[in-house]
Amino acid sequence: MNANESHCLQLLRDADPDRYLSVLYAPEEKRGALAALYGFNVEIARIRDLIHDPLPGEVRLQWWRDLINGTEHGEVVGNPVAAALLEAIKTYNLPRAAFDNYCEARIFDLYDDPMPSRNDLEGYCGETASALIQLASLVLDAEKAPAQADIAGHAGVAQAVTGLLRLLPLHRRRGQTYIPADILAAVGCSAEMLLEGTDKAAIKRAIDAMIALAEDHLGKYEAAAKSLPATLRAAYLPVGLTRMYLKKLKASGFDVANETPVVSPLRRQWTMLRASMRSA
Incomplete structure (x- = not known):
């Protein structure tokens, strides 16, 4: 497990202990990708707590959508969850449309x-x-x-x-x-x-x-x-x-x-x- 994946696992330990435990029961070589996936979920779920108005929340969601779809030009250095997620998507050929639909559904949380x-x-x-x-x-x-x-x-x-x-x-x-x-x-x-x-x-x-x-x-x-x-x-x-x-x-x-x-x-x-x- 690399540093980005380890960061995701620690994030889960604090923010989503149930999924954190489940990762520990997965095969060792799969744990990093699962931690990245669940870490992404934590990041999106807490957007509502970080904003005062819906529009900045939608901007944050759009950043993730652009990143996953390959249209975000910003660096992911400094965002270990983003880096680990992109690696998991690439390694396991995860469907990007599923992440887009996920983010679309999460817009509801902002209002x-x-x-x-x-x-x-x-x-x-x-x-x-x-x-x-x-x-x-x-x-x-x-x-x-x-x-x-x-x-x-x-x-x-x-x-x-x-x-x-x-x-x-x-x-x-x-x-x-x-x-x-x-x-x-x-x-x-x-x-x-x-x-x-x-x-x-x-x-x-x-x-x-x-x-x-x-x-x-x-x-x-x-x-x-x-x-x-x-x-x-x-x-x-x-x-x-x-x-x-x-x-x-x-x-x-x-x-x-x-x-x-x-x-x-x-x-x-x-x-x-x-x-x-x-x-x-």
């Missing part, structure tokens, strides 16, 4: 527009979390990865919806609404009620509906995962923590809107270890 529908939410999750799983799979086994696109789709949606629920307190403070408008309406809630916290019962129904959505996709993934090639398992290890997180979210009820349920690092590590053993 406070409500998520319109369940289909839009699933599309957002598919272009982000599911795409990361599929890209990681291409790094691990390019020959077998394409046949598992449907499994990656369900896994990514389950993982991302669960992650959005765990980030609900942060999103509420920002004024963001990722729970789709049609789901909110179906349970007698609204974006305004969610953000203002005016009806705890309605908010809990919305949270329960999102948990049910995540569980639906997780169940489909788990049923199909039995046939997943062993060479691809490391890409799916973070998804193995999803059911544990969902149980915590269920137990917390309305409190999920105000505080993210805590899961100890030891429990996360043990859960992933068990998942890796089942994957062997």
